Structures are given as C-alpha cells and as structure tokens.
Amino acid sequence: MRSYSLIAPAKINLYLEIIGDRSDGYHELAMVLQSISLADQIDIQPIGIDTIIVRCDHAEVPNDHTNLAYRAAALLTKQFPEAMAQFGGVEINIKKNIPIAAGLAGGSTDAAAVLVGLDLMWQLGLTQSELEVLGAQIGSDVPFCIQGGTALATGRGEELSPLKNLDNLYVVLAKYRNLGISTIWAYQTYRQQFSQTYISQAQDLETRQHRVHSGPMVSAIMHADGSAIGKLLHNDLEKVALPEHPQVLELREAFESQGVLGTMMSGSGPTVFALTESEAEALRVLEAVKTQIANPELDFWTAKFVSTGIRLAQS
Numbered sequence: 390m391r392s393y394s395l396i397a398p399a400k401i402n403l404y405l406e407i408i409g410d411r412s413d414g415y416h417e418l419a420m421v422l423q424s425i426s427l428a429d430q431i432d433i434q435p436i437g438i439d440t441i442i443v444r445c446d447h448a449e450v451p452n453d454h455t456n457l458a459y460r461a462a463a464l465l466t467k468q469f470p471e472a473m474a475q476f477g478g479v480e481i482n483i484k485k486n487i488p489i490a491a492g493l494a495g496g497s498t499d500a501a502a503v504l505v506g507l508d509l510m511w512q513l514g515l516t517q518s519e520l521e522v523l524g525a526q527i528g529s530d531v532p533f534c535i536q537g538g539t540a541l542a543t544g545r546g547e548e549l550s551p552l553k554n555l556d557n558l559y560v561v562l563a564k565y566r567n568l569g570i571s572t573i574w575a576y577q578t579y580r581q582q583f584s585q586t587y588i589s590q591a592q593d594l595e596t597r598q599h600r601v602h603s604g605p606m607v608s609a610i611m612h613a614d615g616s617a618i619g620k621l622l623h624n625d626l627e628k629v630a631l632p633e634h635p636q637v638l639e640l641r642e643a644f645e646s647q648g649v650l651g652t653m654m655s656g657s658g659p660t661v662f663a664l665t666e667s668e669a670e671a672l673r674v675l676e677a678v679k680t681q682i683a684n685p686e687l688d689f690w691t692a693k694f695v696s697t698g699i700r701l702a703q704s
C-alpha cells in the first residue's frame with residue numbers, strides 16, 4: 390500500500406454574515422469562501438499496527454484527539470472498521486505553514502486532507518460529496534476545504550454552491566504571532582451582543598439567504614471585478630474582534646492606507662488580509678505595512694487565489 394502527500398490550502402472569507410440561531414446551537418450563516426495558495430502539506434503513510442499517529446512540525450499543534458486531523462482519521466476508522474482491519478493504521482505528518490487559531494481554517498483543511506488521503510489509501514472509493522458529508526461532522530469549514538475554489542456557503546457553512554473561480558487576485562496576510570482568537574469565543578460574544586438582530590422565522594431566513602445569493606458580492610465575483618470585490622468585503626465577526634483587539638484594527642487601517650482593493654479580518658480572526666491585483670503589488674504592500682508597524686511579532690505572507698481544494702502534491 391502506498392503513501393500519499395496532499396496539499397491543504399487555507400481559506401479566507403470574502404463575506405461573512407450572521408443571520409440567526411439554529412436549533413443545533415450553531416449560527417445560520419451566509420458566507421463567500423475563497424481558497425488561497427498558502428497551504429499545509431499532509432503526508433499519510435500506512436503503519437502495521439491498528440492505530441492513528443499524528444505528528445506536526447509546529448510545537449503548539451496537539452497530536453491527540455483534539456487535533457481535527459486525528460478526528461478525521463478516527464471518524465473513518467469508526468465508519469469503515471474493516472478498512473483498518475485490512476490495511477492497518479496510519480501515520481499523519483503535518484507540515485504546518487498556515488498559522489493556527491488565525492481564522493484561516495488551518496485545522497479544518499488538515500482534516501479535509503486526511504479524509505481525502507485515507508479514502509485513497511484505504512481504497513474506500515468515496516465520492517466528493519460523501520467525503521463532504523463526513524467532513525461536516527468534524528467542522529463546519531471542512532466540506533469547503535475539500536472542495537475549495539470560490540463558493541457561497543450557507544447553513545452552518547457546510548452547504549456549498551460553487552461560484553466562478555477567481556484566479557486573478559492576490560492577497561497579503563498579516564497576523565500577530567502570539568494573538569489567537571477562539572472561534573467559539575467570537576460567535577458566543579456576537580450572540581451576547583447582537584442576538585436581538587437575529588432572524589428566527591424560517592421564511593425570513595430563506596429570504597435573507599437568497600438576498601446574499603443574488604447580491605452584489607456574488608455579482609462582483611461573476612464579473613471577476615476585483616475592485617468591486619474589495620469594496621464589498623464584509624465580516625460580521627469584526628464587530629466583536631476589532632473592539633477587543635485594537636492592534637487588529639490598526640493593521641486593517643495600515644493596509645487601507647496603502648490603497649489596496651480591500652482589506653478585512655478573515656473568519657473569526659485575528660488574521661487580516663488585503664486584496665491586490667498583482668503579486669508585485671502584494672509584495673509592495675507587505676513591505677510598506679511591515680515598515681509602518683515595525684513590530685517583530687507581526688508575521689506576513691503573500692498568496693494567490695486558487696481554484697482547488699485538497700489535491701495530491703506533485704511527487
């Protein structure tokens with residue numbers, strides 16, 4: 390049985406609107422998600438014994454069942470016990486390039502890669518939509534991480550409608566190394582502060598979702614209009630994260646002062662991204678903001694929009 394190496398891209402949110410409460414305790418969302426070229430590499434290899442081993446080159450990433458990659462392997466083991474009995478266990482090595490607790494779905498995309506890789510290694514023959522249904526049991530972002538590209542995501546984030554691929558945009562990302570935001574904290578705080586604005590009637594929920602589906606951001610994407618996309622970036626979770634973390638707001642303002650197409654916090658943060666039309670412009674903005682803020686704790690990356698989710702690494 391052979392080993393597999395997979396590329397697991399990060400995602401950014403171009404749009405994140407919190408619509409209301411769901412009966413399962415999650416939030417009903419309308420989002421536009423985008424894969425970017427910043428990616429982890431996941432290597433999976435068979436081992437003789439019936440166990441799951443996770444290793445990661447990043448000291449703060451856990452190796453136990455709290456790691457979503459471990460949970461993905463455990464879920465497949467539970468669903469397909471005969472596969473592990475026949476083929477044995479798996480060792481998962483994660484080469485971490487995506488910052489953690491950053492709003493970039495780093496843990497979710499690793500889990501997505503494990504589902505795709507184990508499906509191949511254990512010859513399960515699952516379809517992409519079957520993998521996505523399994524992925525949704527691990528985390529709301531996992532189905533998108535499997536599929537990738539540009540997509541509208543509704544429900545708790547797991548109901549996906551692919552949109553036209555955007556492959557002509559670049560992004561600069563910045564994150565304070567020691568600042569992480571818990572997704573649970575962000576949504577709980579939002580609920581405490583804004584639940585009076587939540588829509589609760591099923592029909593109203595649908596109308597609101599439809600408005601996003603046919604709205605200005607989706608139209609800008611269909612026209613591949615980078616300038617309109619930049620102006621229409623929206624993230625409700627900024628309302629709780631920016632007042633709590635002024636340095637995230639400062640970062641956003643620094644990007645804005647560089648005349649980028651648009652800038653916003655991704656997901657539950659605290660990563661801030663800025664859109665540009667070329668790689669050269671992304672690098673210029675990176676250097677300018679690095680000089681402007683001059684904090685050794687601030688990490689930067691540039692990346693390109695990509696149209697793929699989990700894929701095999703070229704060997």
Ligand code: C5P
Nearest residue numbers: 415416418528529530545546572573576
């Ligand atoms: O789905 P996932 O486990 O990644 O979500 C992490 C947390 O984010 C959830 O436990 C919940 O507190 C919050 N969340 C939410 N509504 C969503 C997605 C996530 O409230 N649609």
